[in-house]
Amino acid sequence: MAAKTVLRYQTESVLRELVTTVVSWQALSKLEENERALFKTVLDSTEGAVVTKETIFHPQGGGQPSDVGTITTDPDSQFKFDVKLVRKLPNGLVLHAGNRLPPLPEIEPVFSEAQPVVLKVDDDTRNYHSRLHTAGHLIGLAVRGLESTIGAVTELKANHAPGTACVEFGGSIASEHKDAIQAAVDEMVASNLNVLVKWWDTEQVKRDCMSVPDVVPADEGELWRVVEVEGKGSYPCGGTHLPTTSDVGQVIVKKISRAKGKSKISYDIVR
Ligand SMILES: [Zn+2]
Numbered sequence: 001m002a003a004k005t006v007l008r009y010q011t012e013s014v015l016r017e018l019v020t021t022v023v024s025w026q027a028l029s030k031l032e033e034n035e036r037a038l039f040k041t042v043l044d045s046t047e048g049a050v051v052t053k054e055t056i057f058h059p060q061g062g063g064q065p066s067d068v069g070t071i072t073t074d075p076d077s078q079f080k081f082d083v084k085l086v087r088k089l090p091n092g093l094v095l096h097a098g099n100r101l102p103p104l105p106e107i108e109p110v111f112s113e114a115q116p117v118v119l120k121v122d123d124d125t126r127n128y129h130s131r132l133h134t135a136g137h138l139i140g141l142a143v144r145g146l147e148s149t150i151g152a153v154t155e156l157k158a159n160h161a162p163g164t165a166c167v168e169f170g171g172s173i174a175s176e177h178k179d180a181i182q183a184a185v186d187e188m189v190a191s192n193l194n195v196l197v198k199w200w201d202t203e204q205v206k207r208d209c210m211s212v213p214d215v216v217p218a219d220e221g222e223l224w225r226v227v228e229v230e231g232k233g234s235y236p237c238g239g240t241h242l243p244t245t246s247d248v249g250q251v252i253v254k255k256i257s258r259a260k261g262k263s264k265i266s267y268d269i270v271r
Helices: 033-039 123-145 175-190 202-208
Strands: 017-026 048-052 069-073 080-088 094-101 116-121 154-159 166-170 195-200 224-229 233-236 251-259 262-269
Touching (some): 033 080, 048 116, 123 224, 123 233, 123 262, 175 251, 195 202, 202 224
Antiparallel strands (some): 069 116, 166 262, 224 233
């Protein structure tokens, strides 16, 4: 099996451009069925996917949408490869799916093994996704900070996609708490708190994080990537964040809906 793609965005989140090499190129139709399903939204509109040795693209996951951008062959680029969707396979390879602009149907394969390439992440999309994603953590921390009035809750899942962003909790959060949650989020944004990425062992994650997912790393020795909003709390997280809470900008707590012992807080950010 090929070595896992090195996820440079996890340690160097400011990188928007990276020179690396191609590991493989493949048509999406050649993937196993369960892997192909990850690309169902782009199957008909893309030529295939390229795996590179390292990537700065955030793959869709953890409720955060995929980065978009371009991959070019340097320095005499005949084309730009338009990256539409990035997904990480269970084996640790990251596939960048897209197609060439302009289209060059007569030339196959699109990329060849060991070819040098330049990855470029679209900055506006990344920043927007990072703001939405980081705002989700602020909602979680605001709710947890208000548990003495709201009642005990647990984080269940989150979606940080534009237009449908929400955080879901186990437990009942009455609509009357909406203003208090909004005020707590506003206060965190105004306080310009550091948002830090740390690497912790399982013991520390279980002890110090606000919530821990059921799935623990297969290798117990592996470190978890953790995001900490300084002084407020931490979560294990693989997503992209901003350096401080004030970078998130204005967050709007839209609505609290409740069903079957769960509560969903939908939110948005001002673009
Ligand atoms: Zn996060």
